[in-house]
Amino acid sequence: MVPCLSGEGNGCRQAAVAFARVVTAQARPETGSRSLRLKPARRRKDIMIMADTSTNPLASFHDEIMRDHDYTLPEALTEARRCLHCKVPLCRQGCPIENEIPQFIQALAQGNFGTAAEYIYHRNNLPAICGRVCPRENQCEGACVLNRAKKPIQIGKLERFVADLVLDNGLLDGKKKYPAAAAVAIVGSGPAGLAAAYDLRKAGYGVTVFEQASQPGGTIFYGIPTFRLHKEFVVREAAHLEALGVTFVYNTEIGEDKSIDDLFADGFAAVFIAVGTMDSWGLGVKNYTIPGVVDAASFLQKVQEVQLGEAMLADVPIRKGDTVAVIGAGNVAIDAARTALRLQAEVTVVYRRAEKNMKCLPSEYEEAKEEGIHFQFYSDPTAIIGVDTVEGLQYERQEILEDATMVPTGEFGVVKANKVIAAIGNRPQLSAIRTFGVHASDEGYIAVSSEPYANMTDRPGVFAAGDIVHKPQTVVLAMREGKKAAAGIAAYLQRRDSGAESV
Ligand SMILES: Cc1cc2nc3c(=O)[nH]c(=O)nc-3n(C[C@H](O)[C@H](O)[C@H](O)COP(=O)(O)OP(=O)(O)OC[C@H]3O[C@@H](n4cnc5c(N)ncnc54)[C@H](O)[C@@H]3O)c2cc1C
Numbered sequence: 001m002v003p004c005l006s007g008e009g010n011g012c013r014q015a016a017v018a019f020a021r022v023v024t025a026q027a028r029p030e031t032g033s034r035s036l037r038l039k040p041a042r043r044r045k046d047i048m049i050m051a052d053t054s055t056n057p058l059a060s061f062h063d064e065i066m067r068d069h070d071y072t073l074p075e076a077l078t079e080a081r082r083c084l085h086c087k088v089p090l091c092r093q094g095c096p097i098e099n100e101i102p103q104f105i106q107a108l109a110q111g112n113f114g115t116a117a118e119y120i121y122h123r124n125n126l127p128a129i130c131g132r133v134c135p136r137e138n139q140c141e142g143a144c145v146l147n148r149a150k151k152p153i154q155i156g157k158l159e160r161f162v163a164d165l166v167l168d169n170g171l172l173d174g175k176k177k178y179p180a181a182a183a184v185a186i187v188g189s190g191p192a193g194l195a196a197a198y199d200l201r202k203a204g205y206g207v208t209v210f211e212q213a214s215q216p217g218g219t220i221f222y223g224i225p226t227f228r229l230h231k232e233f234v235v236r237e238a239a240h241l242e243a244l245g246v247t248f249v250y251n252t253e254i255g256e257d258k259s260i261d262d263l264f265a266d267g268f269a270a271v272f273i274a275v276g277t278m279d280s281w282g283l284g285v286k287n288y289t290i291p292g293v294v295d296a297a298s299f300l301q302k303v304q305e306v307q308l309g310e311a312m313l314a315d316v317p318i319r320k321g322d323t324v325a326v327i328g329a330g331n332v333a334i335d336a337a338r339t340a341l342r343l344q345a346e347v348t349v350v351y352r353r354a355e356k357n358m359k360c361l362p363s364e365y366e367e368a369k370e371e372g373i374h375f376q377f378y379s380d381p382t383a384i385i386g387v388d389t390v391e392g393l394q395y396e397r398q399e400i401l402e403d404a405t406m407v408p409t410g411e412f413g414v415v416k417a418n419k420v421i422a423a424i425g426n427r428p429q430l431s432a433i434r435t436f437g438v439h440a441s442d443e444g445y446i447a448v449s450s451e452p453y454a455n456m457t458d459r460p461g462v463f464a465a466g467d468i469v470h471k472p473q474t475v476v477l478a479m480r481e482g483k484k485a486a487a488g489i490a491a492y493l494q495r496r497d498s499g500a501e502s503v
Pocket residue numbers: 133134135187188189190191192193210211212213216217218219220223224225252253254255274275276277278297300331332335432465466467468472473474475476478
């Protein structure tokens with residue numbers, strides 16, 4: 001049984017009203033035309049965003065329309081009506097959370113928006129985000145039977161069309177007040193934290209989210225660039241949670257400003273750690289510590305801080321006219337390369353394997369090439385050239401075998417660059433993890449078990465999920481694990497309240 005969105009049994013009626021409004025309006029505005037309503041910057045109030053795009057190319061990021069723009073109502077209906085409603089829906093098999101895809105598309109095709117939304121929200125707390133950033137080409141859309149003719153149903157765009165409709169019309173705000181039973185502290189407001197906050201609040205628990213940054217969302221706010229995911233979609237997920245009664249405490253680092261012990265002393269009955277992987281791996285090639293070598297996650301975060309007015313453009317390590325070599329070929333590398341390009345740098349992505357081995361989505365690669373980013377394959381970085389600053393990136397040419405094994409050729413070359421961005425992955429922030437008093441691997445990944453409570457650590461009442469448990473993955477997986485942890489926390493608290501579990 002699909003739960004009703006409003007919690008009061010009238011989600012479908014509300015959606016029908018919203019539907020009528022949409023029909024009247026005829027079409028939704030495109031993503032880029034929305035106004036951004038961010039929370040005011042709290043750390044560096046004195047610094048202003050320079051709105052002049054001639055001096056600050058970042059100012060234009062907010063106005064940039066996603067290439068894969070949103071559907072209008074007629075477009076959404078036309079697309080939904082293409083679906084074959086397969087008896088064995090391959091799309092669903094391709095989805096990591098097994099969303100009820102054919103069901104929601106069928107409801108949408110019939111103009112039954114309330115039912116479509118209820119199917120979507122049944123398994124997904126963040127469909128407006130997932131509908132934008134999930135690697136759909138490798139998941140639902142890649143598996144869709146119509147992909148054999150290279151015309152898969154645009155499932156992500158349909159999903160976000162319905163989710164936007166729900167959020168635009170406040171259908172999830174739920175006037176029902178949930179009694180606050182035991183209070184749960186969530187550490188980190190990325191997809192895992194947000195998903196758990198949603199489920200726990202709906203289950204009647206008091207929820208407070210502690211976040212070290214000034215904005216919610218974690219990597220979906222500070223990592224994924226605005227031109228791929230407009231930050232309004234993230235901010236309003238948090239606003240929706242606040243409307244449900246979730247409290248957000250920003251600029252508070254657990255482990256530094258407060259400990260896990262403090263949280264229990266403050267009366268929280270359980271703690272959920274969803275801190276992601278905040279540190280980057282060192283590049284590890286010769287001479288990589290010289291100025292001009294930048295890690296991708298910090299670079300992307302700095303760009304967001306400038307857009308928020310929390311940092312100056314001069315703080316961004318990439319400048320107009322720079323020649324940049326980006327090391328890596330995952331979506332972080334492509335995001336960093338495309339961001340550097342928007343800062344008017346000349347960008348080359350340097351990758352040790354072949355084009356077909358790249359980890360980024362084919363569409364991201366195509367868009368990056370179209371925008372003017374250069375790609376150099378078979379080139380394994382070996383050293384940064386330069387004394388006081390970067391002058392180039394030395395690489396060794398590789399042969400790549402069928403199974404992607406690299407075979408060094410002994411031939412060396414240099415990519416000319418005055419900046420190098422390393423996009424080779426993130427890892428746990430060990431200094432913080434060590435303060436949590438939970439068992440973790442040497443690298444800092446937190447160990448959890450499935451019994452007796454899903455995602456509980458070896459410390460009773462302390463749970464963990466998301467990238468900090470399963471290593472850096474995707475938004476949808478972090479969300480799925482956050483939901484699992486929420487169920488584990490609820491089971492733990494119920495048992496505790498029944499007197500069977502002492503804390
Ligand atoms: C550049 C980039 C692009 C990406 N693109 C995609 C994409 O297109 N599609 C996709 O599916 N996935 C993408 N990902 C991966 C995806 O964003 C992550 O897998 C996902 O966000 C992980 O969620 P999480 O909740 O586990 O952690 P995070 O999103 O990392 O959130 C952790 C949160 O915890 C906070 N925190 C950390 N330590 C503390 C502390 N001690 N106290 C308080 N708060 C703390 C952090 O500030 C952060 O807000 C991308 C990642 C990056 C870096």
